[in-house]
Amino acid sequence: MPDTEEYRGWLRIALEEARAGLAEGGVPIGAALIGADGSVLGRGRNRRVQDGDPSVHGETAAFRDAGRQRSYAGTTMVTTLAPCWYCSGLVRQFGISRVVVGEARTFSGGQDWLAENGVEVVLLDDPECAELMAGFIAEHPALWNEDIGEDPGEG
């Protein structure tokens, strides 16, 4: 069984992706899909802005980057931010075993629903993830609302 130290190591990868997204002018959410053996199967970041593609959330980007897999049993999705319903649905449908969440302060998604449906959810409550996201939301509220399907309002 991986421990908190290992989870934090995986979160660094997701954070690297999130920071790269921020540098590109994008929504700073990153994720990685980790194999049962601890290897990185895929990694990615939200690319709504960069690609003009609303379907690319951090988790779906990491899932896509991993390519076709025979099974997701034993895999972990690590993400800087609590997964939205779209990404929670991805985790449940494909039987990803565990979700490691950087922070759930700025957004609360489907993590309780996942836990109720047999997914192991680990909340690291990482201050760096929370600061990154809070800063982005304060600067770009309309873009953030668009990304989670809320009315972007003015701006």
Next chain:
Amino acid sequence: MPDTEEYRGWLRIALEEARAGLAEGGVPIGAALIGADGSVLGRGRNRRVQDGDPSVHGETAAFRDAGRQRSYAGTTMVTTLAPCWYCSGLVRQFGISRVVVGEARTFSGGQDWLAENGVEVVLLDDPECAELMAGFIAEHPALWNEDIGEDPGEG
């Protein structure tokens, strides 16, 4: 309010996509995102096989094809097959108002959950959709299981 005749017209678009996918050797599921005014915002099909990309389900392809939208209020996702958890999560997160389902005989996804959470769900129970999918599942059980995150087994 659109009526069943209009829903069936939209389903033809999704069916065209599904049939194109089958002709390409792919999983024959198609979808379209319809605007509040009845216009086609986006359309697409499952491309797991064609692109080697497990993130492209019919619904996510149609959503992506529509590009960035300010709001999904009043939109309809029409799909040949009941939406899986991944695609149901997409619908819920982005506030797509209605889902028109071609058939739910061969697969039962998150449509009840969507209905419980305020999404209008219309089940057309279209025999052509059901035959297309049943034929594909009989011929390619391993590929179908892979697409919904079940153990593909032998073959």
